[in-house]
Amino acid sequence: MSDKSESGISEEEAARHAAKMAKKKAARDRMMEKKDGEKGLIIVHTGPGKGKSSSGFGMIMRCIAHGMPSAVVQFIKGGWQTGERTLIEENFADLCQFYAMGEGFTWETQDKSRDIAAAKAGWEKAKEMILDPGNTMVLLDEINIALRYEYLDLDEVVAFLRDEKPEMTHVVLTGRNAKEELIEIADLVTEMAQVKHPFRAGIKAQKGVEF
Secondary structure (H helix, E strand, O other): OOOEOOOOOEHHHHHHHHHHHHHHHHHHHHHHHOOOOOOOOEEEEEOOOOOHHHHHHHHHHHHHHOOOOEEEEEOOOOOOOOHHHHHHHHHOOOOEEEEEOOOOOHHHHOOHHHHHHHHHHHHHHHHHHHHOOOOOEEEEEOHHHHHHOOOOOHHHHHHHHHHOOOOOOEEEEEOOOOOHHHHHHOOEEEEOOOOOOHHHHOOOOOOOOOO
């Protein structure tokens, strides 16, 4: 008679695995005992790969699911209707305020003064949303692009987030080429790497994938 279960694992292997997992769990439990603090995080999603905004919106949807009020301020984007914006405005406006402040990428507007004015208006709205005590999380979508093109004063943005952001408010900043000064004050930074992209194969941005 075989000493292996239907899964093909022997009793000895199963026992070794159980012992190994028990040690891991004990170590994990000891580690978690020391991590009971909470704070509002500064979160940066950057890098050349896809998924920066999508990840930020995923966090916003988590807040909505938990009944936690939040807000979105979109920089650069705004000239077109995205799936995230439609979903939030039509179904969750009571839990998430949504402000599309941009007019499109700089090569679309072809007017730097308009781009700067739109970015500055977006930043004023962003500060208002961050300082609102009712908001748990504020997503600043593509603000890194506005900072990269110097549409906004980097020192001002960093100082505000460091010194004036309410203690328990989470702020998520997305966009490639995040500034080092922003990364320095952030609590969580994720860099999306690009391995392969359909655009290089002549495939355009598609509904449900890019917007």
